[in-house]
Amino acid sequence: MTATEQLTIIEETVLSLLGKGKVNAKPSRQIIAELQSLGIDLGSDPTRELREVMHQLRLKGFPICASNDALSGYFIAETPDELWDYISREIDRLRQQAKPIAVLKRVYRQWVNEGVQRKLTIITEEGRKFLSSLIFDEDIKALNHAPERFAQKLYSRAVLAALKEHNYLTEPALKWLRQMGVTEEAAKEFVKEVCQG
Numbered sequence: 001m002t003a004t005e006q007l008t009i010i011e012e013t014v015l016s017l018l019g020k021g022k023v024n025a026k027p028s029r030q031i032i033a034e035l036q037s038l039g040i041d042l043g044s045d046p047t048r049e050l051r052e053v054m055h056q057l058r059l060k061g062f063p064i065c066a067s068n069d070a071l072s073g074y075f076i077a078e079t080p081d082e083l084w085d086y087i088s089r090e091i092d093r094l095r096q097q098a099k100p101i102a103v104l105k106r107v108y109r110q111w112v113n114e115g116v117q118r119k120l121t122i123i124t125e126e127g128r129k130f131l132s133s134l135i136f137d138e139d140i141k142a143l144n145h146a147p148e149r150f151a152q153k154l155y156s157r158a159v160l161a162a163l164k165e166h167n168y169l170t171e172p173a174l175k176w177l178r179q180m181g182v183t184e185e186a187a188k189e190f191v192k193e194v195c196q197g
Contacts, residue, residue: 006060013040014053015062018076022065025073123190127180131190134158147191155187 007015017034019026032046042049054074057064063077065086077083123131134157135143143150162173177183 007057010035010040010042010053011057011060013038014050015057015076018064018074020076021078022067022075022082025067025075027073031074123181123186124179127177127182127186128190130161130180130182131158131187134161135194143191144195147195148188151188151191152184154191155182155184158182158187 013035014031017026017031028047028050032042032050035042035046042053054064054066063083064074065077065082066074067086075082077086131154134154139150142153158177159173162177163170166173166176
């Protein structure tokens with residue numbers, strides 16, 4: 001546990017007011033009232049300030065616990081079981097708080113990916129001509145009946161054509177396609193345009 005000289009006056013006082021063991025838990029309003037009677041003012045939001053003091057005491061190694069049952073309040077853990085009970089409840093609380101963050105991160109990634117995909121669908125005029133050259137008369141039926149599947153087929157043709165053009169060197173071929181804006185997404189957009197036209 002941390003030496004007393006590292007504590008602030010408020011931290012020392014709060015520590016002195018806390019009872020040991022859950023049975024001696026003190027509600028925050030009682031601790032605030034006792035601090036005020038000692039001439040210590042926790043400001044305009046004393047409950048929040050007291051939480052911060054408790055947080056700092058925990059960071060300094062003091063086993064400050066809080067209960068939210070019939071014995072609601074702050075106390076110093078007297079046994080490992082009391083401390084572990086508090087730790088496990090805090091872990092559960094943090095997990096619950098983290099759930100919406102995980103969902104929001106997925107939304108964020110989706111937004112970013114959609115932005116990237118929109119950029120990838122920007123196809124150059126050269127890219128359009130290149131894809132057009134890979135559509136043959138016998139493809140028109142497949143193009144109209146299954147545009148999504150045909151778009152995949154068209155992109156595969158584009159990759160094969162690029163590989164042949166670049167002597168089957170994969171990275172230069174794909175880089176050339178990307179420079180023209182020819183990607184799987186761009187092929188889908190191109191096929192949609194052709195179907196609409």
